[in-house]
Amino acid sequence: MKAPFLATCGLMAASTLAMADTPVLTVLTYDSFASDWGPGPVVEKAFEAECGCDLRFIPAGDGAALLARLRLEGARSEADVVLGLDTNLTAAAAETGLFAPHGVAATLDLPVDWSDANFLPFDWGWFAFVHDTTRVPSPPTSIEALAESDLKIVIQDPRSSTPGLGLLMWVKAAYGSRSEEIWGKLADNILTVTPGWSESYDLFLKGEADMVLSYTTSPAYHLIAENDESKAAAAFSEGHYLQVEVAGVLANAKQPELARRFMEFMVSDAFQSAIPETNWMYPAKTPAGGLPEGFGGLVLPETSLLFPADEAQALRDAAIEEWRGALAR
Numbered sequence: 374m375k376a377p378f379l380a381t382c383g384l385m386a387a388s389t390l391a392m393a394d395t396p397v398l399t400v401l402t403y404d405s406f407a408s409d410w411g412p413g414p415v416v417e418k419a420f421e422a423e424c425g426c427d428l429r430f431i432p433a434g435d436g437a438a439l440l441a442r443l444r445l446e447g448a449r450s451e452a453d454v455v456l457g458l459d460t461n462l463t464a465a466a467a468e469t470g471l472f473a474p475h476g477v478a479a480t481l482d483l484p485v486d487w488s489d490a491n492f493l494p495f496d497w498g499w500f501a502f503v504h505d506t507t508r509v510p511s512p513p514t515s516i517e518a519l520a521e522s523d524l525k526i527v528i529q530d531p532r533s534s535t536p537g538l539g540l541l542m543w544v545k546a547a548y549g550s551r552s553e554e555i556w557g558k559l560a561d562n563i564l565t566v567t568p569g570w571s572e573s574y575d576l577f578l579k580g581e582a583d584m585v586l587s588y589t590t591s592p593a594y595h596l597i598a599e600n601d602e603s604k605a606a607a608a609f610s611e612g613h614y615l616q617v618e619v620a621g622v623l624a625n626a627k628q629p630e631l632a633r634r635f636m637e638f639m640v641s642d643a644f645q646s647a648i649p650e651t652n653w654m655y656p657a658k659t660p661a662g663g664l665p666e667g668f669g670g671l672v673l674p675e676t677s678l679l680f681p682a683d684e685a686q687a688l689r690d691a692a693i694e695e696w697r698g699a700l701a702r
Contacts, residue, residue, distance in 0.1 A: 397427045398631045400620075401439060401452035403535075405571055405652075407432040412644075412651040419643040426631055435569030436535030436618070440466055447471065453626035454635055456495065459535045460617050460679065461542055463492050464686035473624040476633050479640040482659045483617060484677055492619035495639050496654035499613035499674050500539045501606035502526065502584040503591045509583050512607035516544060519607075520558035524583040527564050527573040531693055534569050535616065540586055541692040542685055543614035546678040552692070556699035563700065589613065589672045594653045597667040605672075612676025618654070 398420075407413040407430035417428045433442050436457045443450060448471065458466055466472060474490040481487055483497055502519065504512050513519040519526070529537030544552045544559075564582045567573045577585035584607070595601040620639060622632045638644055646660035649668060656664075680688065 395425070395427050396628055396631055397429055398424070398454070398628050398635055399429050399431060399452050400454045400456050400635070401431045401433055401442070401450070402455070403436045403439065403457040404432040404434060404569065406430070406457060410651070412647045415647040415651060416644055419647075420635060420638050423638075424631065424634060426628075428635075435529065435533050435537075435571075437462060437531070437538055438533045438569075441533070443471055444469060448625045450623060450625070451627075452623055453628045453632040454620055454622055456618075456620035456639075457535075458492065458619055458621070459539070460619070460682050461535065461538050461685040461689065463489065463619060464682040465689075466621070467491055471623055471625070472621045473626070473629070475620075475622050475636045477636045477640065479637075479658065481640070481657050482655075483657060484615065485617070485679060487617070489619070489682075492621045493636055493639065494617050494619050494657040495644070496648045496652055496657055497615065497617045498588040498590050498654040499615055499672075499677065500536060500543055501587060501589040501591070501609075501613055501672065503577070503587045503604055503606050504584045505603050506605050507603050508580075512584070512605075514608065515610050516547060516559070517555060519584070520555060520562060522562070524562060525564040526562050526584045526586065527576045527582040528566055528586040529570055529573050530566050530568055531696060534567075535618075536570050536586055536588075537566070538689070538693075539614050539616050541696055542680055542688070543678060545688055545692055546614060546680060547609075547611040553695050553699065556696055557702070560699045560702065566700070588616075588654065589674070590649075590653050590655065590668065593649070593665070593667045593671060596670075597650060597665055608672045608674065612678045613674040615677045615679040617657075617679075 405411050413430050472491040475493045531537035531541050548555050589606040592604040595604040626632045640658045642660045645656040648656040
């Protein structure tokens, strides 16, 4: 009986040794990216097939929560790469001193010029209010018109969610000195504020709100995945605020070479082709096969609104206080 037992022990020891020798790349990201239905599983399988490593995602709430966690953990963070910040947060993230240059030279397909040594885009999209056309056949055509309507909306908290912060920047970019007035009018429309996007969208799909803060690309999911043509994004005359989502390498990464290899992989066809039908955003670099057919009929804003990263950082705290004040009245 000893020989089979010893053989089994030997196999187990060899397996354990092989696992110990496999480098682990740790990516801190937001919940929906790492979810079973998000890009995470597809990206993990594709990258591991070529890296000889173990790619692990750590979900950390919504996008804005990533920065809060980094500030808390500092150089003690177990992550090698952070994926899911956007241009409203990159200036503050850079100020932490926790990020290193990514070293990737890539031609990107973005509606804005990009030059940032620390942060590399992986997708982008426009914020929008999504509605069900069977319930709201004639949606408002501006944020102010929405504020003057009786429609109920769900939005996300700007302190934990990148879409929530994006809405604050959208109002500020579109209305400037009138933004406090607009929030005062819009407060009555807000049914609830959720920590992240997933909770808001779930409430909308359950019929508890007329509209939800999301993206112009969100209806593509319903069309492609569910053959449902009833969801649409309202086109607003003042324009739509742009979100560019990025990833960055941490300066104290335990696997710096593997982290930069991941960044290069991030702008490859294998990664970018997964974005449209898992993250339901526009890829930062259009894959060779182009975009899925369901993306062809989406709202294309005539005006893209976007503050430069340093200006967005300067506006952030005051915009949050303005928003909190309006909702507290």
